[in-house]
Amino acid sequence: MNTPRRTTIYDVAAEAGVAPSTVSRTFGNPRRVNATTREHVLRVAERLGYRPSPLATALQSGHKATIAMLVPDITNPHFFGTIRGAERRASEAGVTFILGNTEESAANERNQIERLDHSVDGFVLAASRMSDETTVGIAQSHNLALVNREVDGLPGVVVDSGPGSWQIVEHLASLGHRSVVYLSGPHQSWLANERWKALRSAAERRGITIARLGPFPPKVSGGGAAADAALVSGATALVAHNDLLAIGVLRRLAERGVGVPGRVSVVGYDDIFGADLCVPALTTLAGPEDEAGRVAVELLLRKGSLSTAHPAPQRVVLPAHLVIRDSTGPAAP
């Protein structure tokens, strides 16, 4: 890895017989330099294999062309889509993409932000675990875009679980279910609370009994306890916080010989990879996760550009739709 010193604007300038500032402008502010000169400089730069140093640029101009995305659990397939979408959009925009895992911890999240602070233009916070106050505080000095989390005044994108949750309840109701439980995710998860609220209000409207159980870790391994608790409750339909949990529930149910959807129906959220692979295939609320990732990055980028003339939408809601598979069926009599 011997470094033969990289080509700098000075090298190019010398070779092209112009001042370094001219070279700099050629790249960063082309209209500021005469077409002929520009061409010439570009040619020389090309020949010398010049590459601008993002570091030096960032240090001087403050423009880092880099964003970071923080997810609570990089393991969770649910985030794959969002990560993918975000990475794609960033890459398209020529922005480098930093990925961080917060291990479901708000403290960890803060630290990462703190650490990366100097190195990025902004953060995409997916399913942030931080409190509203903390988040607002951070937003004071940082560019943020939230995914699946709403905080007053902050830009973000959510996959709409409201109408989605209603769809779930309607579906269940139409199958004759009268008693439903929601197997909740972490209590500090905004999403968990949102889903619960939506489910409850939908259930009330339909005159259906609904209860919240948990919290359960939103992983396959959380399914055991969740299933057992649900069974005790006597509900005929279980709505899990996410597909991972739902799959865990399905497993446990199979172990215990509880028929799905014969005895109970199971619904998940997210439609992750694998949801249609398990048996019975999982009925789940599918959202455009990729899109969410894209949009979040978009919001961040837009905010950067000072197009205050055309204020970008600060809050985007993406529609979700229920994918009905085999894990839901008529309520047992």
Added chain:
Amino acid sequence: MNTPRRTTIYDVAAEAGVAPSTVSRTFGNPRRVNATTREHVLRVAERLGYRPSPLATALQSGHKATIAMLVPDITNPHFFGTIRGAERRASEAGVTFILGNTEESAANERNQIERLDHSVDGFVLAASRMSDETTVGIAQSHNLALVNREVDGLPGVVVDSGPGSWQIVEHLASLGHRSVVYLSGPHQSWLANERWKALRSAAERRGITIARLGPFPPKVSGGGAAADAALVSGATALVAHNDLLAIGVLRRLAERGVGVPGRVSVVGYDDIFGADLCVPALTTLAGPEDEAGRVAVELLLRKGSLSTAHPAPQRVVLPAHLVIRDSTGPAAP
């Protein structure tokens, strides 16, 4: 996002009544400054909320404390294990982690490397699509660590598909299969060739007929064509390049009413999330993907430190093991 100008070593220096260089040393070379002074500086820095700027540091010292990982397809769950492992290790080492998607293209891979060149200390290349020559060329001026790819003289980690492939063949042979096909991944995939070689030699040793079909895109969607081709071949056992492809194959087979493992057996590689969810559950070669990610980063970090005294192992081979599930069974008579 108004930036009230961040605290710099100068601020700290002024406040603490020392020179900026002392502040710098306090952080970067603590033993160079008197304990008392150090304590004092640290206290002041703390009070002022000083955070070093990685950019400035990198610009001056060349030490970026950042690595990038490039994967061919961020979509593929297979890579998430590796990504996770790599991210973890990087994070533990206080190194920031950049993730890039190369979309299965060697050219894209080169570009990304070029772009990130100035910003990182090294690259983890997962299942790189670049030719050996190109890779060696790049290694001349960049720090590289390869995952599931071997290039002479370059450090890397592979999940050992050799013995693994033998296990597959043994398993199939013991079930009475005499004719096997390998449903290959992309031809420029080193892994695909490696697997093929291992399978073939194992098959020969066992006196089993084996053929290579493909290439097929290593995705679920590639499974249709792969399954059809395999059926025509008349083989009783299909070994797919990876689980995604295997799952696609399973689907197609089910569509066509071909019993698995009744009529044919199917084996995959990687044991991705979902492999045990599908029906029949997939027999597959499981490797420690997380570990591979960790190790790759480790190699990169080690190379950075000039511990030439204790030359780090340049090539790590991780063992794989066959997970036998329901997609393999006795050969049809």
Added chain:
DNA sequence: ACAGCAATGGCAAGCGATTGCCAAAAGTTG
């Protein structure tokens, strides 16, 4: 032909650290 301007290029001062070199202070040694 001349004031008035816009376009273009150069100068030099940063951005926030690191680090080689030097000098002052402190500690050792016989």
Added chain:
DNA sequence: CAACTTTTGGCAATCGCTTGCCATTGCTGT
């Protein structure tokens, strides 16, 4: 106590690029 070594802190150059400001140059209009 003189002579010497080790610690410790400061100075200032440097990393590669951006950008405000100034000086030229060449047009324009009248």
